[in-house]
Amino acid sequence: MTLLSVYPFTPFRGSWLYTAMASAPAGAQGVRDALDILIAQGRMPPEEDLQVVV
Amino acid sequence: MTGMLLTGNAAVAWGARLARVDYVPAFPITPQTEIIEALAGWIDSGEMPGRLVTLESEHAMLTAAGAAAATGVRVFTATSSQGLLYAMEMLYTVAGWRAPFVLANVSRGLATPITLEPDHNDILAARDCGFLQIHCATCQEVLDNLPIAYRVAEDPRVGLPVIVNLDGFYLSFTREPVVLPEPREVDAFLPPFQPRDIRFRASQPLSQAVAVLGGGPYSYFRYETHLAARNGLQVYAEAGAEWGERFGRVYDALDLYRSEDAEICFVMIGSFATKAMAAVDALRAAGRRVGLVRPRLLRPFPDEALRRAPAGKRAVAVVDQNLSFGFGGVLHGELCSALYGLADAPILLSFIGGLGGRDISQGELFEMARLAADAADRGEAPPPRLLYTQDELREVRKLQTLAHAERNRLEDPDDHERNPLSQRQGPALRCACSAPARPCAPAAAGSRPCTRSTTCSAVDRSSSTPPAA
Numbered sequence: 001m002t003l004l005s006v007y008p009f010t011p012f013r014g015s016w017l018y019t020a021m022a023s024a025p026a027g028a029q030g031v032r033d034a035l036d037i038l039i040a041q042g043r044m045p046p047e048e049d050l051q052v053v054v
Numbered sequence: 055m056t057g058m059l060l061t062g063n064a065a066v067a068w069g070a071r072l073a074r075v076d077y078v079p080a081f082p083i084t085p086q087t088e089i090i091e092a093l094a095g096w097i098d099s100g101e102m103p104g105r106l107v108t109l110e111s112e113h114a115m116l117t118a119a120g121a122a123a124a125t126g127v128r129v130f131t132a133t134s135s136q137g138l139l140y141a142m143e144m145l146y147t148v149a150g151w152r153a154p155f156v157l158a159n160v161s162r163g164l165a166t167p168i169t170l171e172p173d174h175n176d177i178l179a180a181r182d183c184g185f186l187q188i189h190c191a192t193c194q195e196v197l198d199n200l201p202i203a204y205r206v207a208e209d210p211r212v213g214l215p216v217i218v219n220l221d222g223f224y225l226s227f228t229r230e231p232v233v234l235p236e237p238r239e240v241d242a243f244l245p246p247f248q249p250r251d252i253r254f255r256a257s258q259p260l261s262q263a264v265a266v267l268g269g270g271p272y273s274y275f276r277y278e279t280h281l282a283a284r285n286g287l288q289v290y291a292e293a294g295a296e297w298g299e300r301f302g303r304v305y306d307a308l309d310l311y312r313s314e315d316a317e318i319c320f321v322m323i324g325s326f327a328t329k330a331m332a333a334v335d336a337l338r339a340a341g342r343r344v345g346l347v348r349p350r351l352l353r354p355f356p357d358e359a360l361r362r363a364p365a366g367k368r369a370v371a372v373v374d375q376n377l378s379f380g381f382g383g384v385l386h387g388e389l390c391s392a393l394y395g396l397a398d399a400p401i402l403l404s405f406i407g408g409l410g411g412r413d414i415s416q417g418e419l420f421e422m423a424r425l426a427a428d429a430a431d432r433g434e435a436p437p438p439r440l441l442y443t444q445d446e447l448r449e450v451r452k453l454q455t456l457a458h459a460e461r462n463r464l465e466d467p468d469d470h471e472r473n474p475l476s477q478r479q480g481p482a483l484r485c486a487c488s489a490p491a492r493p494c495a496p497a498a499a500g501s502r503p504c505t506r507s508t509t510c511s512a513v514d515r516s517s518s519t520p521p522a523a
Contacts, residue, residue: 015255015261016264023144026121027118033077
């Protein structure tokens with residue numbers, strides 16, 4: 001596990017989701033798909049989009 | 055409202071469609087696959103908006119589901135049996151993210167022996183993970199409880215994922231008359247998902263599911279999840295009552311059938327409870343005061359309601375379609391804990407039945423009611439009992455005899471045509487055991503009768519006689 005982000009602190013200027021060792025890419029897939037859906041439905045302006053990395 | 059004949063799987067798919075899910079991460083497994091096939095068909099044809107993505111496993115599927123829910127869309131997914139177990143790490147993980155979504159589990163017995171037919175050991179393995187559990191007995195209940203599950207999951211008092219459970223085959227592939235609610239009426243019941251602070255936005259960086267140091271914060275967040283799950287009792291009652299007002303079908307944590315004045319009660323979950331309803335009717339017609347208590351919610355556990363429901367009963371026959379090895383029936387144990395210390399608590403009897411889809415007959419239900427009445431008279435519960443007939447035992451003995459005979463023939467050094475271990479050529483026989491490519495070694499099981507289902511038995515379809523049906 002990584003202790004980069006430990007409650008209540010985070011060193012990241014961006015967002016972060018701790019998933020699991022075995023399935024980080026699948027977590028990124030879920031975030032990417034959800035962002036695409038939100039933008040396509042007009043529920044989130046495109047400028048709020050994020051680049052999802054593992 | 056439109057009436058249709060729907061399988062349980064189609065009822066799940068319609069429930070998800072009526073709940074206007076945005077995202078379906080998917081992975082196939084029998085007997086659940088029809089659900090994602092239906093959703094994939096609708097999304098592909100444009101009948102249903104949304105995105106369906108096939109992942110590489112159930113483990114990945116649950117990760118994507120939780121991650122998408124944590125990003126702020128309404129997520130649905132489905133699995134069964136081995137798939138639920140394969141996803142187990144993520145069931146525990148995503149529940150702690152407090153990102154609500156709904157998972158349909160189509161119950162199927164767990165390996166080993168591997169089977170496609172249903173019992174509840176798969177869903178009960180997920181008992182402590184933080185997902186709420188709604189157990190259904192009819193296709194209508196399945197459909198109705200999809201939108202209800204989203205209402206409960208997304209309620210700010212809960213904020214947890216929910217599993218809607220239905221039995222493989224008995225519900226998944228059985229068509230029943232189902233009333234389809236009007237989409238706009240479901241919309242009025244279930245407004246669009248409001249993720250509130252659970253979301254990712256470029257302008258509002260957020261770290262979710264971060265680590266903690268020490269047991270203090272860990273205990274805090276774990277217990278908070280427990281309290282949120284407990285809130286599910288009240289929230290489910292409210293949502294189920296409102297569904298009843300809108301659609302005429304009320305749902306509560308317990309489904310009580312002719313139990314009010316009953317002296318003897320069955321307690322069981324899932325579709326086999328409908329068989330118990332028929333037995334209750336027959337026993338009532340014969341003048342016996344028998345009823346049924348069917349927990350619909352298993353997590354959160356409706357302990358208060360369960361303390362009230364069997365009050366005044368003389369005996370309760372708990373029928374567990376599961377088996378906790380070394381313990382017994384899970385539902386029986388949970389009911390015991392709920393009733394502990396209750397004055398005038400009924401005698402509890404434990405029956406294990408319906409494993410791997412094994413039927414529970416009316417005659418067995420009558421016998422269980424009789425045993426329960428006897429136990430009440432004696433003031434003592436009999437030992438736990440497996441529902442199993444002489445005929446079933448005879449069939450298993452036949453299979454064992456066949457396996458034994460095949461083994462002996464395989465090991466016969468004079469049978470050069472059949473024995474692959476002979477120096478002469480012959481058809482290669484392989485084991486039908488869990489190591490499929492391993493030839494039957496003479497020392498593997500000796501000449502003892504096979505007593506385990508995994509014991510090697512030679513596959514020779516040309517000469518093996520199937521046991522009589």
